[in-house]
Amino acid sequence: MKYILYLLLTGFSASIFAQKADRPNIIFIMSDDHALQAVSAYGHEVSKISPTPNIDRIANEGIKFDQSFVTNSLCGPSRATMLTGKYSHKNGFRANTDKFDSSQQTWISLLHDAGYTTGVIGKWHLKSTPKGFDHWNILNDQGEYYNPDFISNGDTTYVEGYTTDLVTDYSLDWIKEQKDADKPFALLIHHKAPHRNWMPPIRYANEFDNVEFPVPDNYFDDYEGRQAASEQEMVVYKDAQEGHDLKMSVAVGSDEWRKDIWPHLFDRLTDVQKEAWFKAYRAKNDKMNASQMTEKEMALWKYQRYLQDYCATVKAVDENVGRVLDYLDEQGLTENTIVVYTSDQGFYLGEHGWFDKRFMYEESFKTPLVMRYPKAIKAGNTAQAMVQNIDYGPTFLDYAGVTIPEDMQGKSLKTVAEKGKTPKDWRKSVYYHYYEYPGFHMVKRQYGVRTDRYKLIHFYNNIDTYEFYDLKKDPSEMNNLIDAPEYQDEIASLREELARLMKEAEEPPYESWKNTDYRKEARMRRLKEKKMKAQSKTK
Structure with a gap:
């Protein structure tokens, strides 16, 4: 009786002090530019060559959303939308030139106020200081693939290692600290990979050297009847930087990269890393430089190099997703933890001849989305409901028993996730x-x-x-x-x-x-x- 009186007198809701088991932990894993075509749970030909068994595991043990879309296919705006549950024009972050007002309402700040311990580790890219988090350890700007700078509570630290591995290392360390706490936690694990320029870890730099990726039927698209498509600058064989993106050297036996708009590309590498990197690419670059390819053959060669590096970078992401899932299993946290894997948007893997995103065409408009919560979501379901990244916040709040604010523009996916069916009153368009x-x-x-x-x-x-x-x-x-x-x-x-x-x-x-x-x-x-x-x- 005295305990209840204390709660009332201190002004806190009893729900905040509910047993940890009554509310799920939340782990939201988001990569950057991970094409749906490169997640093998979706069955695309590319992913059959380069499978993602750990991301697939989330889908197989939970639900896969087949009609998952973004509202604005660009890194910063997508992250702002995810955090706020609002379209870009409402949250104020329309383009990467904008600055996110992190003092505004987000689902993470609402969970924090409701008694969750909150954290974000990895890519932030919103030009502002994270708020609503008990802990944040973010990459500087876009982040680097090797030896990145991490910013934690205002302090910048150079850390040696491969960034995807490091983000996971820090995330697991943080989860370990929460394991025996009396409050549920919500953690955003945000990977830089597989963002341009697709630098895999040395251990996977030669992973796909001997495979042939299927070339999209429209790789040599002429864009007839589509003016905007004809005026872009994101064609793999025309606009991808031969040095920065495709890691092409200038001559046989040379480790000098071709024309490179970011000459500091390898400045981040230690001498040991640099030599290992050059060794991984030297033989295949020598073979390319010694060949006499036609213009079309070179265009196809560039596609293969792009996919080799992209999928090798994705392989490291999938491997690290597996590390998180394994730890949850080992510590008995799986049953009461929601795990979501998604990307900030989709990406072109040679369709229309392109890399990058931005267009409303399917490859960049759609994004992978898989979700697992053994306590409430039946394993192996697939949803056909049209969902968007404005829906993530309302979903997490719903599961946490926190009132969804009326000004959030998304809808909770809880019913869709648990029943696997599209409710009659669900949206019919996006x-x-x-x-x-x-x-x-x-x-x-x-x-x-x-x-x-x-x-x-x-x-x-x-x-x-x-x-x-x-x-x-x-x-x-x-x-x-x-x-x-x-x-x-x-x-x-x-x-x-x-x-x-x-x-x-x-x-x-x-x-x-x-x-x-x-x-x-x-x-x-x-x-x-x-x-x-x-x-x-x-x-």
């Missing part, structure tokens, strides 16, 4: 908006709507074009049918649905943002911050 043009890869600004079968995209700003696709008949999105007479009724219906979604998302009027200069806004913000910092020093 909304997308990409803002960052001009910028890296010169992908046009765009917004659009997708239903289970059709997609409508509006490219705007310095162009004004629409694209419409019948995904059932044209899953590779090669034929823009915006002017096809037989589809005009569907197009009209999608225009109405797009307008409805924009209104529901509280998107401001088109005229107010179609020509916004985000880079100028960022410059003005930085100047203002610099001025305020200077003024504070003089006081």
